[in-house]
Amino acid sequence: MSFDRLSTPQCVAGVAAVTSAVAVLYNKYQAAPPTKDGRPLPPGPPARWFWENAFPTSNIPRTLTDWVADYGPVMSLRQGSQVIIIIGCVDAATEIMEKEGGVLVDRPRSIAYGEIVSGGMRMLMIGSGERFRRLRKAIHTYLQPKAAETYQEIQRDAARDVILDILNDPKRYIKHAQRYAASVILRLTYGKSTPTSSDDPEVLRIQQVLRNLQATLRPGAYLVDRIPFLKHVPGYTRVLKMYHEFELSLFRDQLGRVRDDMSRNEAGASFGRALLENIQEHQLSNDEMAYLAGSLFVAGSDTTAVGITTLMLAAACHPEAQARVQEEIDTVIGKDRVPTFEDWDQLPQLHAFISEALRWRPIIPLGFAHRATKDIVWRGQCIPAGATVYGCHWAISRDSIAFPDAETFDPQRWLDPTGQLRTDMRFFTYGFGRRVCPGLDVANRSLYINCALLLWSFRIMKRSDAPIDVSVFTDAIISLSLPFEAVFVPRMEETKLREMMQQGM
Numbered sequence: 001m002s003f004d005r006l007s008t009p010q011c012v013a014g015v016a017a018v019t020s021a022v023a024v025l026y027n028k029y030q031a032a033p034p035t036k037d038g039r040p041l042p043p044g045p046p047a048r049w050f051w052e053n054a055f056p057t058s059n060i061p062r063t064l065t066d067w068v069a070d071y072g073p074v075m076s077l078r079q080g081s082q083v084i085i086i087i088g089c090v091d092a093a094t095e096i097m098e099k100e101g102g103v104l105v106d107r108p109r110s111i112a113y114g115e116i117v118s119g120g121m122r123m124l125m126i127g128s129g130e131r132f133r134r135l136r137k138a139i140h141t142y143l144q145p146k147a148a149e150t151y152q153e154i155q156r157d158a159a160r161d162v163i164l165d166i167l168n169d170p171k172r173y174i175k176h177a178q179r180y181a182a183s184v185i186l187r188l189t190y191g192k193s194t195p196t197s198s199d200d201p202e203v204l205r206i207q208q209v210l211r212n213l214q215a216t217l218r219p220g221a222y223l224v225d226r227i228p229f230l231k232h233v234p235g236y237t238r239v240l241k242m243y244h245e246f247e248l249s250l251f252r253d254q255l256g257r258v259r260d261d262m263s264r265n266e267a268g269a270s271f272g273r274a275l276l277e278n279i280q281e282h283q284l285s286n287d288e289m290a291y292l293a294g295s296l297f298v299a300g301s302d303t304t305a306v307g308i309t310t311l312m313l314a315a316a317c318h319p320e321a322q323a324r325v326q327e328e329i330d331t332v333i334g335k336d337r338v339p340t341f342e343d344w345d346q347l348p349q350l351h352a353f354i355s356e357a358l359r360w361r362p363i364i365p366l367g368f369a370h371r372a373t374k375d376i377v378w379r380g381q382c383i384p385a386g387a388t389v390y391g392c393h394w395a396i397s398r399d400s401i402a403f404p405d406a407e408t409f410d411p412q413r414w415l416d417p418t419g420q421l422r423t424d425m426r427f428f429t430y431g432f433g434r435r436v437c438p439g440l441d442v443a444n445r446s447l448y449i450n451c452a453l454l455l456w457s458f459r460i461m462k463r464s465d466a467p468i469d470v471s472v473f474t475d476a477i478i479s480l481s482l483p484f485e486a487v488f489v490p491r492m493e494e495t496k497l498r499e500m501m502q503q504g505m
């Protein structure tokens with residue numbers, strides 16, 4: 001029988017039969033053990049139909065947290081033929097993400113942003129391999145703890161500016177945190193050649209790079225990540241290639257200015273200068289160096305700004321916890337001098353407050369995707385080679401065994417009975433294993449000095465009793481604005497506070 005003789009109902013019945021057969025086969029495939037030795041995948045919600053995307057589409061980390069409660073701390077999802085593993089508790093994160101770090105150092109392939117926009121050179125997106133090792137070694141050399149110490153002066157001065165900015169314009173405290181983070185990262189990356197005003201052409205170019213990033217990573221914006229073949233369709237990647245040219249030329253110009261400053265003997269100490277002075281040692285091409293320096297802004301600027309704003313939010317929402325830190329600050333530092341990095345070891349309450357704030361509202365709620373390069377067996381289940389693996393920060397932060405009464409904001413959980421910081425507690429603010437954030441020592445110092453200065457200077461209060469909209473923390477990878485209104489009441493006479501910040505006493 002030829003097809004043109006089929007009636008409409010016969011066609012519909014035929015299509016339905018084929019669809020059902022495919023769905024049955026797909027569901028069978030879903031339930032099948034992924035490895036040859038028969039170990040099952042971790043449990044998880046099955047996609048009912050083969051076209052269904054099992055990964056949640058909104059409020060992702062919170063939905064995953066609910067599923068972890070239903071299916072267990074290590075669960076699996078299928079997205080087409082792709083296996084996605086979600087890790088949702090401290091023990092499993094330690095046993096899998098940390099101990100199997102060598103197997104999870106890779107990233108899943110990202111065609112639109114990683115390969116085309118970033119030209120395969122952006123550290124955060126790059127897969128494991130020879131280039132990754134060279135970049136990571138270079139970045140580590142200039143951001144490890146000893147090197148991070150050398151940026152403290154920049155951070156201290158910029159944190160004092162935050163206090164002055166808040167005194168001048170208290171309503172725009174989120175903007176002040178963003179300005180802090182942007183100016184610190186530009187200073188430490190490029191030294192003295194840093195633009196300062198927000199309408200500087202370079203700042204405008206950086207903002208365009210960030211807009212391009214958001215446009216590329218918007219869910220559904222580029223199908224090429226699901227259908228790699230589209231990469232070869234003429235014209236399809238034109239805009240992405242334009243974005244790449246745009247950011248590459250910005251990053252080349254920025255590093256080029258450092259090179260010019262060096263040739264005039266006017267370059268301050270910076271990450272860029274250190275890279276240029278050690279080209280032989282790191283074996284990086286000019287564009288690899290330009291990208292490595294340029295992409296620090298995207299990785300370290302908004303993350304730090306959200307961290308500082310989260311500390312303000314925690315203080316505003318939890319006056320009793322704030323008062324406890326201020327008691328400690330008043331005893332250790334007093335009101336006649338400004339907190340400094342030298343006070344670091346004397347302020348366990350402050351460190352506990354920071355740790356709890358970063359657990360209570362994780363800065364990167366979902367975490368970043370890793371890729372397993374070999375099968376990992378965990379408690380009889382198999383995380384198969386090729387799976388995408390997320391250590392979901394929000395789910396881990398709600399682990400009721402590691403953090404009893406996890407919704408409660410309780411900095412004291414980080415302290416032992418003698419009031420010192422516990423060494424057996426941890427949260428994964430900066431990620432996992434060999435991909436752990438290389439900027440964490442710089443970031444921790446930023447959070448410390450801002451928290452110390454803010455709580456030394458102000459009592460921070462919430463303007464209204466309206467509940468905080470949790471979805472804003474959970475929907476985006478990085479939450480660019482936090483929905484709360486804070487009031488900053490100076491803890492001493494305002495002119496004295498201004499003078500002390502200006503003179504750094």
Ligand code: HEM
Nearest residue numbers: 123124299300303304307363368430431432435437439443
């Ligand atoms: C509070 C601020 C920050 C937070 C919460 C944060 C968090 C993270 C996280 C979760 C990752 C991914 C880790 C993983 O894949 O498991 C990461 C990667 C990265 N971060 Fe940070 N970060 C912060 C600040 C910074 C700063 C200040 C810099 C640079 C000076 C920086 C540079 C990077 C780079 C280059 C990567 C990519 C590393 C790789 O893929 O191997 N970050 N960060």
